[in-house]
Amino acid sequence: MNNVKNLMTTALVLVCILCAGNSMAQEGAAQPQQGLEGGTLQSQFDYIYTKSESYEAYKVIKKSSLNKLKTNTLDSVKALKQEITDLENNVQEQQKEVNALKTELQETNAKLEQVTTEKDSFSFLGMMMSKGSYNMLVWSLVFIILITLLIMIVLFKRSNSITIKTKELLEEKQEEFDAHRKWALEREQTLARDLNKLKQKYKGLD
Numbered sequence: 001m002n003n004v005k006n007l008m009t010t011a012l013v014l015v016c017i018l019c020a021g022n023s024m025a026q027e028g029a030a031q032p033q034q035g036l037e038g039g040t041l042q043s044q045f046d047y048i049y050t051k052s053e054s055y056e057a058y059k060v061i062k063k064s065s066l067n068k069l070k071t072n073t074l075d076s077v078k079a080l081k082q083e084i085t086d087l088e089n090n091v092q093e094q095q096k097e098v099n100a101l102k103t104e105l106q107e108t109n110a111k112l113e114q115v116t117t118e119k120d121s122f123s124f125l126g127m128m129m130s131k132g133s134y135n136m137l138v139w140s141l142v143f144i145i146l147i148t149l150l151i152m153i154v155l156f157k158r159s160n161s162i163t164i165k166t167k168e169l170l171e172e173k174q175e176e177f178d179a180h181r182k183w184a185l186e187r188e189q190t191l192a193r194d195l196n197k198l199k200q201k202y203k204g205l206d
Helices: 002-022 041-051 063-120 131-205
Strands: 053-055 058-060 121-124 127-130
Touching (some): 041 063, 127 131
Antiparallel strands (some): 121 127
């Protein structure tokens, strides 16, 4: 009687294991029973339950069947562990690939940024300048040149105006000088004639 109770306890433990393994083997649940030599753990448990004999409120299971189910269960657990290990290895390999792709992506982005910077920049007087800075520098130089040219034009006009006024004043002074020289020459000639007259007059008195 104690052996029967021990067998039933073992069977209950196996039921718990089977229920846990059933959720990982539902894809084969629809397959027909293949005894203890194939099929899912659920189908094997159903097979043992069907083939076992009833004793009062208990089910009597053969030791050989129970050992076979135990072996199959351990094999299934081992296979599941191996599958989990393989999946973990696959996950690690995929993570390595993802990390390698991330590194490659970062390097590609760095190269792209460098190429973009070089494309938008060029060397000017030995310095790397962006197109925006270059345009600002060029327009600043153009503005400075325009201001300088404007100042030079104003100064030229002012100087030209002064030159014209100076020439006009010089011409006026030249005309005055010529007029004064002509007057002085006429005055000198008049004085010379008067002097000659006086000399002739004094000579006649002698």
